[in-house]
Amino acid sequence: MRTQSTQRGYSLIEALMVIAIFSLASALVFGTIVFLYRVYNNMSEQTYTLQQARQGIALLTDHIRGITQGLEGSYPIAEIDPYGMTFFSDIDGTGAVRIRYFIENDTLMRGTVRATGTPPMYDLTQEVVATSTEYVRNNALNTPLFTYFDSDGAPVPHTASVTQVRFVRIDLVANINPARAPEDFVLRSSAALRNLKDNL
Secondary structure: OOOOOOOOOOOHHHHHHHHHHHHHHHHHHHHHHHHHHHHHHHHHHHHHHHHHHHHHHHHHHHHHHOEOOOOOOOOOEEEEEOOEEEEEEOOOOOOOEEEEEEEEOOEEEEEEEEOEOOOOEOOHHHOEEEEEEOOEOHHHHOOOOEEEEOOOOOEEOOOOOHHHOOEEEEEEEEOOOOOOOOOOEEEEEEEEOHHHOOOO
């Protein structure tokens, strides 16, 4: 006697449907993971850029606030420009160092020259250049890095005498990838030149 089994297997159509649903779910999960990974990387890069820019502008501001006469008797400010500034500052308690901030290839650079010899002299061929902040967009956006003001708060053009400058505003624009969100970060700081006060 033959008994008939009531158990049935999956049909080919049912198996194909299961495979299709599993494939679709896997693609959605994988796509979400890739998307979240890209968002995380973008935010990490932007956070790094912003942190580096904040540190760079804080150091720059401290250097400008500590502006002082050069060891060989030079006036505290050597050059002013919308995208660069050269001055003397005692950055580490060892005497005035000639410091030059400038933008080169979307990077804010800092050049330093220490005085040597007796009498002290600043040999510009001995300048040590280091990166202060990367991904600076000031040149690309035609946004001045430095704006200068006199003791009355009136703007001082970069072609004027450096002896008129009493206050400096710094506007640093940074973005690791301008083609992606978020937009450019604008960091602003300012420094009164403590050692050049007129109202003593």
